[in-house]
Amino acid sequence: MSALMDVRDLAVHFPTRGGVAKALDGVTLDWRRGEILGVVGESGCGKSTLARAMLGLVPAAAGTVATDGAEVHGRAALRALRRNVQMIFQDPYQTLNPRRRVSDIVAEALVVAGVPRAEHAARVERALDEVGMAPERFMRRYPHELSGGQRQRVAIAATLVLEPAGIICDEPVSMLDVSVRSQILHVLLELQRARELALLFITHDLSLAWQLCDRIAVMYLGRIVEQGDARDVIERPGHPYTQALVDAVPPRKQRTPLGGELPDAANLPAGCRFHPRCPQRFEPCDHEDPPLFRAGQPGHEAACLLLKP
Amino acid sequence: MSALLEVSGLTVRHRGNAIVDGVDLTLAPGEALGLAGESGCGKSTTALSLMKLLPAALVQEGAIALHPPGEETINIDRRTERGMQLVRWRHVSLVFQGAMNALDPVQRVERQIASAIRLHEPRAKAADVKARILQLLGTVGLPARVGRSYAHQLSGGQRQRVMIALALACRPSLVIADEPTTALDVVMQAQILELLERLRAELGLALILISHDLSVLAETCDRIAVMYAGRIVETGPVGAVFSAPQHPYTKRLLDSLPVIGGSRALAVPIPGGPPDPADAPPGCSFRPRCPYAAERCERRPALREVATERSAACHFAPWERWPEPIVVAEEPG
Numbered sequence: 053m054s055a056l057m058d059v060r061d062l063a064v065h066f067p068t069r070g071g072v073a074k075a076l077d078g079v080t081l082d083w084r085r086g087e088i089l090g091v092v093g094e095s096g097c098g099k100s101t102l103a104r105a106m107l108g109l110v111p112a113a114a115g116t117v118a119t120d121g122a123e124v125h126g127r128a129a130l131r132a133l134r135r136n137v138q139m140i141f142q143d144p145y146q147t148l149n150p151r152r153r154v155s156d157i158v159a160e161a162l163v164v165a166g167v168p169r170a171e172h173a174a175r176v177e178r179a180l181d182e183v184g185m186a187p188e189r190f191m192r193r194y195p196h197e198l199s200g201g202q203r204q205r206v207a208i209a210a211t212l213v214l215e216p217a218g219i220i221c222d223e224p225v226s227m228l229d230v231s232v233r234s235q236i237l238h239v240l241l242e243l244q245r246a247r248e249l250a251l252l253f254i255t256h257d258l259s260l261a262w263q264l265c266d267r268i269a270v271m272y273l274g275r276i277v278e279q280g281d282a283r284d285v286i287e288r289p290g291h292p293y294t295q296a297l298v299d300a301v302p303p304r305k306q307r308t309p310l311g312g313e314l315p316d317a318a319n320l321p322a323g324c325r326f327h328p329r330c331p332q333r334f335e336p337c338d339h340e341d342p343p344l345f346r347a348g349q350p351g352h353e354a355a356c357l358l359l360k361p
Numbered sequence: 362m363s364a365l366l367e368v369s370g371l372t373v374r375h376r377g378n379a380i381v382d383g384v385d386l387t388l389a390p391g392e393a394l395g396l397a398g399e400s401g402c403g404k405s406t407t408a409l410s411l412m413k414l415l416p417a418a419l420v421q422e423g424a425i426a427l428h429p430p431g432e433e434t435i436n437i438d439r440r441t442e443r444g445m446q447l448v449r450w451r452h453v454s455l456v457f458q459g460a461m462n463a464l465d466p467v468q469r470v471e472r473q474i475a476s477a478i479r480l481h482e483p484r485a486k487a488a489d490v491k492a493r494i495l496q497l498l499g500t501v502g503l504p505a506r507v508g509r510s511y512a513h514q515l516s517g518g519q520r521q522r523v524m525i526a527l528a529l530a531c532r533p534s535l536v537i538a539d540e541p542t543t544a545l546d547v548v549m550q551a552q553i554l555e556l557l558e559r560l561r562a563e564l565g566l567a568l569i570l571i572s573h574d575l576s577v578l579a580e581t582c583d584r585i586a587v588m589y590a591g592r593i594v595e596t597g598p599v600g601a602v603f604s605a606p607q608h609p610y611t612k613r614l615l616d617s618l619p620v621i622g623g624s625r626a627l628a629v630p631i632p633g634g635p636p637d638p639a640d641a642p643p644g645c646s647f648r649p650r651c652p653y654a655a656e657r658c659e660r661r662p663a664l665r666e667v668a669t670e671r672s673a674a675c676h677f678a679p680w681e682r683w684p685e686p687i688v689v690a691e692e693p694g
Contacts, residue, residue: 094547094548094549095517095545199634200400229400229573230399230573230614230617230618231399231613231614231630231634233617234617234627234630235630235631237630238630257547258547258621259618259621260619262619262621262625263619263627286621287621287622296548297547297548301576301621302550302551302554302577303576303579304551304554304580309551309552309555310552311552313516313519
């Protein structure tokens with residue numbers, strides 16, 4: 053499988069009162085065509101910033117983003133990338149324009165992309181059909197007339213009209229109820245299969261990542277600390293942080309949760325950035341910053357000094 | 362053991378439509394009861410009505426009796442607003458869903474806790490109140506300096522801990538926590554659940570934990586009650602409900618939970634959404650979404666005992682085994 057997107061040493065810095073916050077601090081990641089890739093971590097770990105930086109929605113301080121092997125430089129390349137890789141967000145109540153009808157919301161991307169008007173109606177109907185929203189019933193409605201799940205379906209339909217190769221989904225179901233959540237996941241998975249879409253799934257819920265993803269990348273304080281085959285990473289974590297995330301999924305078997313909170317990204321700990329909270333830290337952890345080491349299966353790697361050969 | 366809380370026939374109406382419809386609950390001292398269900402099923406309304414905190418447009422009926430250990434019974438349903446002020450925080454506390462927004466943004470944390478204490482103990486000495494606040498912050502695992510902070514200076518997890526400290530300030534025997542971890546990520550959620558468990562053990566608190574997330578309730582509660590469209594459709598000990606649900610709604614909810622190490626196949630989703638209380642179907646309210654619905658479901662099933670300590674509101678309960686669900690016509694929820 054070729055890489056839909058290739059991210060190399062990507063860094064994003066935000067100025068804060070306490071200094072420069074390194075929201076992304078050198079992330080390297082490949083997202084293959086047709087693949088469901090999970091990006092998991094706590095709030096504030098940089099997973100949403102990564103998604104935004106991949107589409108050039110926040111400026112990168114360093115590093116490169118490539119699509120289909122070509123580095124993305126300049127406005128034209130960025131526009132082409134954003135056509136080909138779309139994004140849906142967590143809150144279906146805030147992402148849809150309340151003053152526009154469903155048909156206009158879904159058609160918006162076609163307008164922006166300059167698709168001839170004559171094609172709009174058919175493409176909008178097809179996209180709504182694909183997400184299970186009967187066009188004749190929903191086209192004329194406004195967002196306030198829809199439930200949360202229906203809104204998220206509309207948001208998905210709006211990404212489909214340009215027939216993208218990939219969709220970045222930023223916590224797309226975390227605000228939805230359990231029964232609606234599984235409906236939306238079905239929609240996404242069916243699309244993924246039918247259109248051979250690549251999905252990049254951002255979530256803090258490892259049980260969801262386990263169920264959906266082919267591969268996952270675990271982020272902590274702006275870095276990827278572990279990545280590999282989803283089952284391999286979750287069933288045999290190489291990094292104590294991943295283990296803590298697995299243990300935190302309710303109902304918990306391991307009783308003691310990971311203590312503390314994410315440190316300030318403007319004031320990163322020396323050495324391994326996880327060492328102040330790590331239950332397994334040892335002598336070198338407070339001064340040696342670990343790169344990714346091989347952990348088990350090929351392609352499975354973790355940034356922990358316990359794995360240093 | 363005698364009950365701490367007895368609720369019978371609790372009904373809440375909005376313009377004549379029942380949003381909570383004949384809810385019966387009992388809770389023993391020190392027991393943790395989980396109230397599960399999706400948005401709009403009436404679980405938060407139930408919580409608010411136990412504290413008589415409903416907005417004026419909602420009318421509540423039904424008996425609510427609280428028996429605080431060593432004190433006289435309090436008939437909450439008959440209390441006036443003034444009378445309720447002596448009950449709230451002192452006997453029953455509520456940890457709100459939006460902990461982020463429930464704290465006063467312009468008062469330091471210690472002042473907010475102090476005002477809760479002073480409301481019930483107006484003659485408490487300043488030094489004693491101060492000592493209590495420090496002790497409370499310690500109990501919920503916060504450093505003393507948090508007392509001098511404002512809400513915006515705290516993280517989501519810290520604010521939720523402050524809310525819990527506030528709830529404990531007047532040593533109530535019952536704490537109701539409405540989605541206390543919903544806005545938090547998994548690590549913070551695990552910390553808060555751990556804290557609630559520890560407080561229960563140390564203070565002998567009874568707890569009503571409200572959540573849409575059955576797996577959160579599974580690890581924290583002794584018993585759970587599943588609500589659907591304003592009614593309790595199933596109750597029982599948490600382990601028994603999880604291993605052998607007795608209502609199709611509970612069964613389908615459990616099937617849709619991803620379990621690490623379990624099947625990776627997505628369960629068939631429950632079609633559609635819950636009914637609008639103004640337009641509820643006659644008979645079983647889950648009928649339009651139920652793969653097992655039959656003619657008799659047009660009559661409303663009562664919540665009845667189907668096994669030891671187990672009740673379900675389904676004509677077909679007890680369910681020995683669950684047949685493969687028949688796919689109901691898909692309607693986007």
